[in-house]
Amino acid sequence: MSIIVQKFGGTSVGSEEKIINVANRVIEEKQRGNDVVVVVSAMGKTTDGLVKLASNITSHPSKREMDMLLSTGEQVTISLLAMALQQKGYDAVSYTGWQAGIVTEAVHSNARITEINTVKLKKSLNEGKIIVVAGFQGMTASGEITTLGRGGSDTTAVALAASLHAERCDIYTDVDGVYTSDPRYIENARKLTSVSYDEMLELANLGAGVLHPRAVEFAKNYQLPLEVRSSIEKVEGTLIEEEATMEQNLIVRGVAFENEITRMTVFGLKNAITGLSSIFTTLAKHHINVDIIIQSQTEKNCTNLSFSIHEHDLGQAISVLEDNKQTLGFTHIEHESGLAKVSIVGSGMISNPGVAAEMFEVLAEHDIIVKMVSTSEIKVSAVVDEQNMNKAAKVLHTAFDLDRVKVEQYSS
Ligand code: ASP
Ligand code: MG
Numbered sequence: 001m002s003i004i005v006q007k008f009g010g011t012s013v014g015s016e017e018k019i020i021n022v023a024n025r026v027i028e029e030k031q032r033g034n035d036v037v038v039v040v041s042a043m044g045k046t047t048d049g050l051v052k053l054a055s056n057i058t059s060h061p062s063k064r065e066m067d068m069l070l071s072t073g074e075q076v077t078i079s080l081l082a083m084a085l086q087q088k089g090y091d092a093v094s095y096t097g098w099q100a101g102i103v104t105e106a107v108h109s110n111a112r113i114t115e116i117n118t119v120k121l122k123k124s125l126n127e128g129k130i131i132v133v134a135g136f137q138g139m140t141a142s143g144e145i146t147t148l149g150r151g152g153s154d155t156t157a158v159a160l161a162a163s164l165h166a167e168r169c170d171i172y173t174d175v176d177g178v179y180t181s182d183p184r185y186i187e188n189a190r191k192l193t194s195v196s197y198d199e200m201l202e203l204a205n206l207g208a209g210v211l212h213p214r215a216v217e218f219a220k221n222y223q224l225p226l227e228v229r230s231s232i233e234k235v236e237g238t239l240i241e242e243e244a245t246m247e248q249n250l251i252v253r254g255v256a257f258e259n260e261i262t263r264m265t266v267f268g269l270k271n272a273i274t275g276l277s278s279i280f281t282t283l284a285k286h287h288i289n290v291d292i293i294i295q296s297q298t299e300k301n302c303t304n305l306s307f308s309i310h311e312h313d314l315g316q317a318i319s320v321l322e323d324n325k326q327t328l329g330f331t332h333i334e335h336e337s338g339l340a341k342v343s344i345v346g347s348g349m350i351s352n353p354g355v356a357a358e359m360f361e362v363l364a365e366h367d368i369i370v371k372m373v374s375t376s377e378i379k380v381s382a383v384v385d386e387q388n389m390n391k392a393a394k395v396l397h398t399a400f401d402l403d404r405v406k407v408e409q410y411s412s
Contacts, residue, residue, distance in 0.1 A: 002167040003125065004029050007039040007135065007157035011174040012231035013077050014044035022231065023084035025172065026130060030090065035125045037164065039135045039157040040081055042073025047150070063108035067137075067147045071097070074134035074153070082132045092130040095120070097137035097156065104138035104146045111146035112214070113138060113155065116163040125164075133160065154215035162222035169219070169226050170237075171211065176230035177238035178203070178210055180402040181255040185390050188397060190405035192253060194239040199253055202345045202379045206256035216240065251348035251355060252400035257393045259340040259386050260311040261291075263372060265304060266321065268331030272303040278328055279305065279321070286320050288313045291341075292374040292383065302331075308372055308383060311337055339371065340389035343381040344396055356380045362399040368392050 006029060008022050022040075029036050041047075050069050054061045061069075078094035085092035101117030124131050135153025138146050148155050154171060161169035175183075176191060178200065183189040195203070197220035204213040210228060219226045219240065229237030269275040276295065283290055294306045309317055314335060321333055349355045356373075359380050363370055368391065372383035384392050397403060 001033065001035050003035045003037065003161075003164050005037045005039065005157050005161035005164070005166045005169045007153060007169070007171045008041065008231055009153065009171075009173045010041040010044055010046070012172055013040050013081070016080070018231075019043075019077070019080050020084050022081060022172075023088060025231065026081075026085060027088060027090060030130055034167075037121065037125070037131045037133060037160055037166070038081065039133050039153055039160065040074065040077040041135050041153040043077050046073040046076070064144065067108050067145050070147050071134070071137040071145050074136055078132045078134045085130055085132070090130055091128060092132060093124055094132040094134075096134045098139035098145070100131075100133045100160070102138035102156065102159070104140055104148070106140040106142065106144065106146075108144075108146055110149040111138060111140070113148070113159045116159060118163055121160075121164065149212070149214070151209070151212040152214070154212035155218060158215040158218045158222075158224060158226065162218060162224050166224070169224055171215075171226060171228045172231035173210065173228060174231065175210060175228075176233055176235055177228050178208070178240070178254075180253065180405055181393055181397050182208070182257070185257075186255070186394055186397050188394075188403040190402065192238050192405065193236075194241060195253060196243060196347050197240060198378055199345050199347055200240045202343075202376065203254050203256055206341075206343050206345070206379075206381070207258040208254070208256055211240075249348070250346060250401065250405070251352050252344045252346040252396075252402065253348070254345045255342070255393050255397045255400070255402065256345065257340060257342045257389050259389055261308050261339040261341055261383060261386075262311050262314050262335055262337040263306055263308050263339055263383065264314075264317060264321075264333060264335045265306045266328075266330045266333050267302075267304050268298075268300075269303040269305055270329040272297070275303060275329060276305070279330075282320055282324055282328065283309075283317060286316060288317050288320070292372045292381070294372060306372065308339070308341070336371075338386045339383050340386045340392075341381050341383050342389060342392040342396065343379055344400060345379045346400075347378050349378050349380075358399065359396060362395055363392060366391065366395050368395075 082092045082094035103115040104111035135156040181189040226240040
């Protein structure tokens with residue numbers, strides 16, 4: 001008998017009716033003769049609501065108590081789903097993350113799974129039970145409750161699927177697959193039949209909210225096929241696997257974008273050798289995430305350094321740098337906010353030179369100024385003015401033939 005892991009996100013379990021609908025989807029899989037393990041998120045916006053509750057009490061909640069609080073959201077869903085399955089005559093049992101044997105490192109609010117002890121799960125599966133597991137949570141070796149970071153239920157599902165040697169892991173969500181771009185902004189965005197792990201990892205890290213990046217990493221490490229599908233409509237979703245089928249020989253498979261980016265420039269850094277590391281060490285110590293970095297030598301043998309950060313880190317970045325101006329040894333800093341990052345992603349870039357050139361040509365044709373650039377083997381990102389973000393995404397989507405991806409829908 002094959003084991004199938006199904007994961008249902010917050011919107012898919014947002015009400016009692018939706019939970020009953022999920023129970024039906026679970027039963028369909030069970031009736032196909034499979035063993036089923038279901039992972040669920042907290043109902044609707046429950047987790048946000050819990051965060052809000054804490055903020056009404058304190059602006060500095062301890063991370064341990066936040067994990068204690070947030071882990072309750074998923075427990076509500078698992079019990080209700082197990083009840084819904086039982087009501088329909090199926091033998092089901094719900095387990096919290098720790099009951100399901102999920103052990104994590106001792107880090108609150110963003111823990112990684114270190115081990116899964118599957119004895120209990122296997123026993124329940126052997127007894128023919130449908131197992132419902134709370135996503136997003138685990139326990140440290142010393143018995144502390146932890147959570148896996150926002151969106152972490154995906155990771156729970158993939159990790160369980162890997163350790164149970166499941167045949168597949170299906171991620172059910174409120175969209176019916178992975179799209180060439182965000183359909184809310186790009187009207188010609190199309191659903192993809194398949195995406196490779198590496199492409200999905202880039203897209204997830206570039207803000208495509210459909211999957212938790214760590215879940216994709218896990219799936220890649222264990223070569224576990226993932227499918228993103230709709231919890232409402234019964235249509236084929238998007239398969240995430242090692243080698244995606246080359247959809248009409250697409251070189252670029254997705255256009256991602258995000259706004260609220262600030263470019264900071266540190267002028268006149270005197271000691272380029274130690275200066276570079278001390279600037280970024282100082283920022284890292286204050287948990288300021290730096291993305292694109294550009295270094296340039298000036299005539300006076302000084303270095304200017306530009307880097308991009310999220311807009312919400314700006315205030316802190318300025319004060320941290322100003323406070324350490326003497327030791328860091330620079331003359332002054334400037335910043336420009338209101339920027340956005342537009343990226344094209346596709347494994348086909350590895351074997352096709354000139355993709356970045358074409359991207360810049362298209363942006364230039366539409367009078368879109370590029371302020372910073374970064375690349376990987378399968379990605380090119382350009383920082384542009386925020387008001388040009390949607391336009392840039394749209395023209396790139398068209399230029400790289402994504403408007404014409406064949407829309408395929410089959411019922412399953
Ligand atoms: N409930 C958690 C969150 O909202 C985990 C998840 O949904 O994956 O982030
Ligand atoms: Mg999610």
